[in-house]
Amino acid sequence: MDHALRRTRLAERLDELGVDALLVTRAPNVRYLTGFTGSNGRVVVGRAASIFLTDGRYDEQSRTEVADLERRVYRGPLLEPAVAAARDLGSARLGFEPEGITYGAWDRLRTYAGDLELIPAPALVEDLRIVKDADELGRIRRAQACADVAFENVVLSELTEGLTEREVAFGLDVAMRRAGADGPGFETIVAFGENAAEPHHGPTDRPLRRGDLVKVDMGGVFDGYHSDMTRTVAFGSPDERIRELYELVAAAQRAGVAAVAAGARIADVDRAARGVIEDAGHGERFPHGLGHGVGLEIHEAPMLRWDAEGELAAGAVVTVEPGVYIPGVGGVRIEDMVEVTPDGGRVIPSIAKELIVL
Numbered sequence: 314m315d316h317a318l319r320r321t322r323l324a325e326r327l328d329e330l331g332v333d334a335l336l337v338t339r340a341p342n343v344r345y346l347t348g349f350t351g352s353n354g355r356v357v358v359g360r361a362a363s364i365f366l367t368d369g370r371y372d373e374q375s376r377t378e379v380a381d382l383e384r385r386v387y388r389g390p391l392l393e394p395a396v397a398a399a400r401d402l403g404s405a406r407l408g409f410e411p412e413g414i415t416y417g418a419w420d421r422l423r424t425y426a427g428d429l430e431l432i433p434a435p436a437l438v439e440d441l442r443i444v445k446d447a448d449e450l451g452r453i454r455r456a457q458a459c460a461d462v463a464f465e466n467v468v469l470s471e472l473t474e475g476l477t478e479r480e481v482a483f484g485l486d487v488a489m490r491r492a493g494a495d496g497p498g499f500e501t502i503v504a505f506g507e508n509a510a511e512p513h514h515g516p517t518d519r520p521l522r523r524g525d526l527v528k529v530d531m532g533g534v535f536d537g538y539h540s541d542m543t544r545t546v547a548f549g550s551p552d553e554r555i556r557e558l559y560e561l562v563a564a565a566q567r568a569g570v571a572a573v574a575a576g577a578r579i580a581d582v583d584r585a586a587r588g589v590i591e592d593a594g595h596g597e598r599f600p601h602g603l604g605h606g607v608g609l610e611i612h613e614a615p616m617l618r619w620d621a622e623g624e625l626a627a628g629a630v631v632t633v634e635p636g637v638y639i640p641g642v643g644g645v646r647i648e649d650m651v652e653v654t655p656d657g658g659r660v661i662p663s664i665a666k667e668l669i670v671l
Contacts, residue, residue: 314448316348317381322441324360332432333404334359336395338413341609342438344537347379355395356382359402366394392418396425408434439614443606444628450652452538453607453630454661456494457650459533460540461663463488468529472548472671478503478516485531494533498540499611502530509545509643512601512636523549526643527671532611539611541632542662543648546669555645558637559668562645565589565635566666569603573651573658575627583619586635595637598644604632607650629653630661 323346327335335358337343343354346363351371357364365382367375372386387394399407409422411433422431445453467484482501489497504514505521509528521527525548532540545559569586583603590599602618607630615623617631625631634648647666651658 314348314446316346319441320346320356320358320363323358323437324363326437327358327360327408330408330432330434330437332406332408332434334399334402335408335434335437336399336410337438338410339438341613342410342413342442345438345442345609347382349375349378350537351375351378353391354379355391357395357398357402357404357407359399359404362402364398364402366391366398390421392422393425396422396427396429399429404429406430406432408432410434410436410438412436436614442608443614444626445608445630446628449538449608450628450630452536453540453650456498456533456535456538457540457542457661458663459489459492459494459535460531460542462492463494463533464529464531464542464544464664468527468544468546469669469671472521472527474521474523474548476521477518478505478508478514478521479518481521481527481529482516485529489531489533492533494535496534498532498534502528502543504528504644505548507641507643509645510638510640512638512644512646521548524551525549526551526555526645528644528646530646530648532607537609539607539609540661541607541611541648541650542664543634543636543646544664544666544669545645545647546671548671550670551668555643556668558639559645561590561593561595562635562637562647563666563668565599566633566647566649569633569635570649570651570658570660573625573631573633573653575625575653575655577625579615579617579621579623579625580619582625582633583617583621586633587619590635590637598637598639599635600638601636604634604648606631625653627653627655633658 636646638644
């Protein structure tokens with residue numbers, strides 16, 4: 314990955330803020346710009362050069378991962394050496410990520426800054442991260458391939474009556490690692506029966522019973538990049554009401570995927586899927602946005618919502634995940650990651666979306 318090119322692109326946008334340098338503190342953004350994978354790294358990006366900061370725990374690691382930058386290993390509070398780095402880069406006005414520091418850190422930053430003017434920055438790095446390059450897309454696909462294998466090996470092959478939600482979730486996490494993932498990308502959601510009415514249900518000791526819907530929201534992470542997929546299957550023959558609910562959500566998901574394309578208005582993509590559910594009288598049972606970007610974070614820009622601004626960009630990866638949730642009965646969600654291309658949306662998961670009856 315060309316981290317130097319990424320920093321150059323960021324530096325070219327500093328004029329938009331009217332700053333001479335940007336202090337980057339959010340870990341995913343630091344990784345995007347430098348390749349550093351440790352838990353404590355910061356980078357000050359200037360117009361012509363950048364300086365990387367970390368503590369003594371990561372001296373050797375950063376020596377390897379951030380070999381193309383001046384590195385400074387500090388002791389004590391971070392913000393004082395960060396301000397010093399900005400001054401050394403010739404900065405009189407320093408931008409910072411308001412989402413990347415606490416109020417206490419902001420208060421200390423002002424103390425150290427002195428006459429260095431501090432400017433809160435919009436999400437410049439997050440904007441750059443929306444469009445994935447070939448290496449990033451490859452890692453996302455690899456993370457999804459691990460999740461696909463785990464779903465097939467656990468949900469489609471090993472579900473038996475009496476297994477608990479916790480046991481299935483744990484089995485999926487282990488199976489993703491065995492398939493090559495670095496781990497689960499987020500806490501795996503497994504919801505049986507009535508629990509599937511909760512969009513983000515935490516697995517419990519509720520046992521699987523014949524006639525249950527099984528909702529699984531899962532994803533792996535590979536070399537920092539995430540995947541995200543939801544499937545809903547039936548354990549035993551479902552009644553007609555459940556089949557109709559499933560077909561409704563499937564129709565909405567197809568409409569959402571079909572609306573994905575470079576240049577499509579984000580709100581229109583949400584509307585394409587939401588309209589199918591609203592027309593069926595279940596609009597109030599679809600309480601969340603249609604989807605979100607996926608990459609170094611499991612939830613990142615762009616957010617696919619009814620009130621979103623802007624258009625989809627070629628190279629973005631977004632989820633399309635409509636759902637309908639009925640308390641006391643259950644719920645259905647179907648989710649794919651979709652690569653945005655000039656010709657439409659390219660679905661990444663390989664798991665079938667027809668109603669599977671186990």
